[in-house]
Amino acid sequence: MGTQRTIGVDVGGTKIVVGLVERDGTIVRVERYATPVGSTEAFLAGLSSAVESLQDESVAAVGIGLPSAIDQRSGTVVFSANIPLAGLDVRSWAAEAFGLPAAIDNDANCAALAEWRAGAGRGTTDMVMITLGTGIGGGLILGGRLYRGWIGAGAEVGHIVVDADGPLCQGHCTGRGHLEGFASGRAVEAAARRVLGPGAGTPELVAAARQGSGPAREALAAAGRWLGAGIASLVNLLNPELVVIGGGFGEAFDLLIDPVREIVARDGLAPARDVVRIVPAELGAAAGVIGAALVGFEALDGAGVPAARG
């Protein structure tokens, strides 16, 4: 038997990234395809051909990362913002479609698994990953394993309450004062428009801050203070060794970290606040496909995430 690899599938709202990946997280080959979102059938057909483009005799399992809330008891998507998947048992579908062990997971959990096994969190046992993108996702490594919650719906770091009865949350969420409403890329867009004009977005705000704009730096510092309040809650609740900050907006780590540390020092309890390290992610956007492939290895090994057999 030769080297076993898995195919990781990182499903986004606009593209599907598939990777042939080794057990240590090394990407052997990667392909990108547009995400068909017109219908469930079109999406699944696109997913099939994406995976098949990498399938060879080394492939022992498939792991799929979805931008969705998942019920791991049934392998079913409960909520999916951009792709018509709600109610679908994607896990069983994949096992049957590819004739291989298959598992699915939330994309933020995949990113956490990747950073833990192959990125900034290597060697730790207790790590929180925060993915700052348009929204905020998260993943929890607790006691040396990815903790998904009772039915796989945990680690929604963007939806911890930092301002009870505060502004209505984003998207489909009916909550108020959630972290995502203050410290996500989308939350910062309003500040970008205010500081730089109606056409500006988060990338321009970050660039302006790096160029020395005081108002831009202050807007990002405000987001960093909110993020610090959320991280303080995580530190007090979970006492992690490491907090890893990734995602597209997370690339502004250098502009966010001082206010984050200021609030963690104030709102964190000793000794947890004194031992935690807060670092940037290392794998960038590749974390999604690497982590999905590592979920595939969990399916292969029958450990960690629930799996279906092909």
Add this chain to the structure above:
Amino acid sequence: MGTQRTIGVDVGGTKIVVGLVERDGTIVRVERYATPVGSTEAFLAGLSSAVESLQDESVAAVGIGLPSAIDQRSGTVVFSANIPLAGLDVRSWAAEAFGLPAAIDNDANCAALAEWRAGAGRGTTDMVMITLGTGIGGGLILGGRLYRGWIGAGAEVGHIVVDADGPLCQGHCTGRGHLEGFASGRAVEAAARRVLGPGAGTPELVAAARQGSGPAREALAAAGRWLGAGIASLVNLLNPELVVIGGGFGEAFDLLIDPVREIVARDGLAPARDVVRIVPAELGAAAGVIGAALVGFEALDGAGVPAARG
């Protein structure tokens, strides 16, 4: 070899409760002593004689629950509000003093372990315990084990931030807007004085609410809404099957639960918010001594909490 029991020690600011306890959490015998707080030496002498009052040939280990922040790497108390223990390796001291395997833990972790093994959480794998007392403590059962955090300083449920930059927290905490400042017994005392006069406390407020006082019911509902925001954060982050509410102020469960559920329904994400159950604790004040004894069984078994050998 006969039945193995452990001695559990529940150390409080005013009394030390010691219990001879079976593996299933059954208390065989229990004694209460005043807590000597004049000096570390006096405290340890009192702790010794309390344990020795129950020691017999069935006793295989000792577990001690402390109202303290603990660093489990060293067995050392990091912070202790009422008892002069900071910097002391209580675990090694106990193993040597009693000639038995010994372990220590935070009192709220002990209560969680007790409710999980012998109380409201029996049979669950993913449970959050919230102890509403003068302050707010907590314990996390995640994936079928008590999760203490990287160095044992986690589960500080009272110190999750629900109102960033809000009022200064209680006691030694330098944080702002922590849950404990809004939903603990001490936080409700101000409302009790406002509603019932300067001599009133939380018990009178709860009694007045049960007798139908509108202002008293409203004050407790406000605390329940804050608690709901905290529980929503826990639900979104940890996706527990069960949330157990205990502690002295937790006996007002019936007056708090409707506003708690209202906010969890609003601020919680599907599917986690739809599957969680929120229930009252079953063991009352006995949870502390039972849980400490169960920590003793963990020391005996060499699993769970770090232990010292006598």
